[in-house]
Amino acid sequence: MLNALHSWQQHQRHLLAIDETDSPWPDSRSDAAAWLAEAWQITSRETLIDAMLWLAAQGERYHWDTCAAELGALNVARRQRRVEELAAQGAPFIGMIQRWVATDAPLEWAAWDWLRLAELAWSGACCGYLEAAESDDFAAHAAELLQHRYAGWADVLKAYRRGMSLAGGMDYRDEGAAGSAQAPGDAWQPSHAWQAQLMALSEPTCRDASRARLRAYRNTPRHWLQAIAGVRDPQLMQRQRDPQAPLPEAKRLEAERYLENELDVHAEEGAEALTRYWLPAEAHHLNQMAADAAHGFQAPSQTAMGSPAREALVQRGWLRQASRHAATIRMAEKFAFYVQAAVDSRRFDDAALVSLAEALKSCLCHFYATPTRLLDAWLAWARCLSEPDDVSLTGDIAWHRNDPGSVFHWLDWQPGRWREPDGRPSLRDFTAMALVGPLNSPAWRQPRPEGARERETIRQWLESHYQLHDARELSGFIDDMLEAGDRQDYQINYAPYTLNRRRLDEEIAILQTGDSPVEERNHRLRLERVRDNEDGCNDIDMAAWDIAQAVDLAIAGRELDWLSPSRLAQVLERAHALAATHYAGWQAYAEGLYAGFSFGMGETDERQQFLAGLRQALVAWRCGAPVLAGSWASLDFPGSRPRHCVPLHVDTLPGDRLTLH
Numbered sequence: 001m002l003n004a005l006h007s008w009q010q011h012q013r014h015l016l017a018i019d020e021t022d023s024p025w026p027d028s029r030s031d032a033a034a035w036l037a038e039a040w041q042i043t044s045r046e047t048l049i050d051a052m053l054w055l056a057a058q059g060e061r062y063h064w065d066t067c068a069a070e071l072g073a074l075n076v077a078r079r080q081r082r083v084e085e086l087a088a089q090g091a092p093f094i095g096m097i098q099r100w101v102a103t104d105a106p107l108e109w110a111a112w113d114w115l116r117l118a119e120l121a122w123s124g125a126c127c128g129y130l131e132a133a134e135s136d137d138f139a140a141h142a143a144e145l146l147q148h149r150y151a152g153w154a155d156v157l158k159a160y161r162r163g164m165s166l167a168g169g170m171d172y173r174d175e176g177a178a179g180s181a182q183a184p185g186d187a188w189q190p191s192h193a194w195q196a197q198l199m200a201l202s203e204p205t206c207r208d209a210s211r212a213r214l215r216a217y218r219n220t221p222r223h224w225l226q227a228i229a230g231v232r233d234p235q236l237m238q239r240q241r242d243p244q245a246p247l248p249e250a251k252r253l254e255a256e257r258y259l260e261n262e263l264d265v266h267a268e269e270g271a272e273a274l275t276r277y278w279l280p281a282e283a284h285h286l287n288q289m290a291a292d293a294a295h296g297f298q299a300p301s302q303t304a305m306g307s308p309a310r311e312a313l314v315q316r317g318w319l320r321q322a323s324r325h326a327a328t329i330r331m332a333e334k335f336a337f338y339v340q341a342a343v344d345s346r347r348f349d350d351a352a353l354v355s356l357a358e359a360l361k362s363c364l365c366h367f368y369a370t371p372t373r374l375l376d377a378w379l380a381w382a383r384c385l386s387e388p389d390d391v392s393l394t395g396d397i398a399w400h401r402n403d404p405g406s407v408f409h410w411l412d413w414q415p416g417r418w419r420e421p422d423g424r425p426s427l428r429d430f431t432a433m434a435l436v437g438p439l440n441s442p443a444w445r446q447p448r449p450e451g452a453r454e455r456e457t458i459r460q461w462l463e464s465h466y467q468l469h470d471a472r473e474l475s476g477f478i479d480d481m482l483e484a485g486d487r488q489d490y491q492i493n494y495a496p497y498t499l500n501r502r503r504l505d506e507e508i509a510i511l512q513t514g515d516s517p518v519e520e521r522n523h524r525l526r527l528e529r530v531r532d533n534e535d536g537c538n539d540i541d542m543a544a545w546d547i548a549q550a551v552d553l554a555i556a557g558r559e560l561d562w563l564s565p566s567r568l569a570q571v572l573e574r575a576h577a578l579a580a581t582h583y584a585g586w587q588a589y590a591e592g593l594y595a596g597f598s599f600g601m602g603e604t605d606e607r608q609q610f611l612a613g614l615r616q617a618l619v620a621w622r623c624g625a626p627v628l629a630g631s632w633a634s635l636d637f638p639g640s641r642p643r644h645c646v647p648l649h650v651d652t653l654p655g656d657r658l659t660l661h
Helices: 003-015 029-040 045-057 061-072 076-088 094-102 111-127 132-149 153-168 192-201 204-216 221-229 234-239 249-262 271-277 280-294 310-322 328-345 350-367 371-384 394-402 427-439 452-466 471-483 485-493 495-499 501-512 518-532 543-559 565-582 586-600 607-623
Strands: none
Touching (some): 029 111, 045 111, 045 132, 061 076, 061 094, 061 153, 076 094, 111 132, 132 204, 271 328, 271 350, 280 328, 310 371, 328 350, 328 371, 427 565, 452 543, 471 485, 471 543, 471 565, 495 518, 501 518, 518 586, 543 586
């Protein structure tokens, strides 16, 4: 049966007068192995299957398609610059694609890959690398892909000629290499026998066997990991047969350096270190922001402290376009790339990495019922959250969505029991952790003990900023912050001066004479702030400063393993209740946090710089612009009535009373 495709392809080579003197097709089947070795550098069954899987899922069309799509979206001047860049990077086909784009010529050439897939299947059977059933299955796969894309043989021929042109550097679309024009007619039409054999490849039994075999080559969680990471690293598609195939040492070292230098993940920490990049609360935040945007409800676009940049507000508005798509894929694709880097480093426990891949597959299969839904969601979120300095993946994602051979359409899409790479915090805990505000990075996951290096960094921070040296001291200090904190110090040592301005001026004058220790200078600075009511310190409730520090310290304590999960939960619950008692909403909380930070700041020449940075960060958190600056815009303040819109899916945190499911 596979002779149909192979014979038709050979007929087209003859019609086009292709010069095959370098690697001619063998006259006898006994020469097939030699032909494969010379023309394809294929010397074994394994390398043959590698090549066939690559042709089916990616082939040469991937780079041609993505380059053509990119050029088509540019104006003439920018297109020329991009062509020069791609040519310098080693893309010899780019000049021809540029001409075709400029003249609105058809940009379809996938038949070049899929007919060669049939050719390799035929040659593999000839030389004994493949059994007859295997050859038929790969040929049937090629036929299915062709029938999915093309209406008939004429379209196949035209696409095949375009691919041959790009691969050979000579335009074969209208005439052969010898220069003789190919007159229209029946010369290129397949015979009735060929057509019958091709139809046989599409019979349900043959087609189902082919699909089963192709999926069997991509049926492990490793292949899920590889497919998702392969959008950022297309070379991974050359390892579909065996994702664990040996790697060059340079590639292994590159993956190891990436983990250490870019992610601060080290092999001695174990695969669990990678879970710090599983961020379910980030996905919840994005889902809620998108739902609000779709219903016309958004956080404020300006505050008393300032307004976000216009570009950030525009990006926030784009979220409505993704409201129907679960956002987990947005962080899951990066997580997959990181886990794949760990796989390639060969420094982590393989079973632990497979477990992470299995959990990733389970999670994504539950949130996205089909490959198309996953890719639609990925594309929507990539468009909404594109950053100027990031490499855009939108073209690559769109390619995988539209190409029937893409490995995404041939994965094992069975969710199994529900699993995730790491746990999800409850919505209440996430809200409590958000009370830290911009004093630290947003807490997009449940805190857990970190590796040795990160612990040492946290320990040094606690010692230098708070003079805390062990779990007992930390726990006691957190309790003190929640019970009294700096707000009590203000009430006892500074608030009374607001009733006696004369006494305040005298105290400042005394402290201004001569040299004084750091403590006295800081005391004087606070008195001056009381005198000037700087940043509203005498009028604004500054409990937020204590709450934010307490939550920040509790998270650090959990990351050091100084606090147990139950102790952290206790602190978060107390902080949640305290915030609800003192404030009515995020704006009042932000003002209290800013006033407390300003009042408590020690002697420093960088005061104004620090205050300006905090103001800008508070505006971003309050307005949700940039979208991932912080989480206040997507959360109801502790104790307040729910006022956000309902997401259209179940990709949320446990405890969300608004979710319909």
